Amino acid sequence: MGGVGINAIANRAGVSKELIYRYFDGMSGLMLAWMQEQDFWTSHRDFLASGESSQQPPGALVLSMLRAQIEALGKNETLREVRRWELVEVNDVTAQLANRREKAARSFIDRIDGLTPDMDVPAVVSIMLAGVLYLMLRSKTESHFLGVPLRTNEGWERLYAALEHIVQAFPQDLKQESLATLEARRTATSSKSKEP
Amino acid sequence: MGGVGINAIANRAGVSKELIYRYFDGMSGLMLAWMQEQDFWTSHRDFLASGESSQQPPGALVLSMLRAQIEALGKNETLREVRRWELVEVNDVTAQLANRREKAARSFIDRIDGLTPDMDVPAVVSIMLAGVLYLMLRSKTESHFLGVPLRTNEGWERLYAALEHIVQAFPQDLKQESLATLEARRTATSSKSKEP
């Protein structure tokens, strides 16, 4: 595939691919090792469990997480390539990557969810984070999305402002939501199932 | 690539690939023709410019667009595969697809943007739509995202509720919509089915 093939990697790194097989047990090991320190969720484990976290309000916490993701993805083309690859390929490597990330991410989101019981924090943050991811990945192929430029700082400032706008509706907003929908969600989420 | 290669398509369709070259001018033509009627933005041209649009409040309009996208992607695995492919591949086909889509999408979003001058509608809707897209595409590889299940109706109901919640923060829109219609839509949508 694209830029994450063994040949491409070995070439770009200027080494023979045999070495990758020997020292990283193939691309599986290489990918896992590299992603360990490149991916936000696995490299910012401190940020996720730190004491600073609990002092900031939930909205600001989510915002800084999103900002960090934008930063990390924005300046690392290879990381974007890998995350595109994760979207397409299904094997034990991608499964393991997803596993690690989901574990870290859930510990982060669950703590915030506990702080703001009046809304479905995981779902809302999922939309926002997934949106950021898609637009980051999409910037390779398309220069605009709904008219918003994806390859300029100005475009990403607009997007970040939009995220701020969405987050503003965090703590105080959902109190007006009908109790019916709230209760519906509560009962629904209580039947969450673990990864098979 | 994955399931959108010429060999795979010809095989799945039970025809020789030569025919695809002869009658569709290669995969370029086939892809363009097929996507013309599969993609939301190009097949719902009526919805985008219809009179019904201008009667609904902006928020409801966006929501129904998002709902339609979820529907379309949810029940069409091949469409998801193509949109994954669009994320990775850069050539004149993907460029043309992006062009068509962006044109239709902008005419939709610009009209809404005109109605609500107090916020950056394109940016906010970009986040939401991109989020939906990413989670749809991601459902192939990962079963959960931030703990939200991506392969069950229940998970997508939560996500749709999150979208509703975000849309509520639109300037003056959903306040006009009565809680009754809100409740009606909620119960109505909860009976639909999809299987990503």
Add this chain to the structure above:
DNA sequence: CAATTTTGTGACCGCATGGTCACATTTCGT
């Protein structure tokens, strides 16, 4: 019927990929 055009198929070519191999060079322990 016969000739020509349309519709269809399997084989083939060039190329890039993932993966392995034999072999050269360097480093290191004794």
Add this chain to the structure above:
DNA sequence: ACGAAATGTGACCATGCGGTCACAAAATTG
């Protein structure tokens, strides 16, 4: 210094890809 690991490289193989070709079977036309 010398033999044994460790480190490194290019060639090689099988496979799957996109794309093209020669040729067979229908269908159409006179």
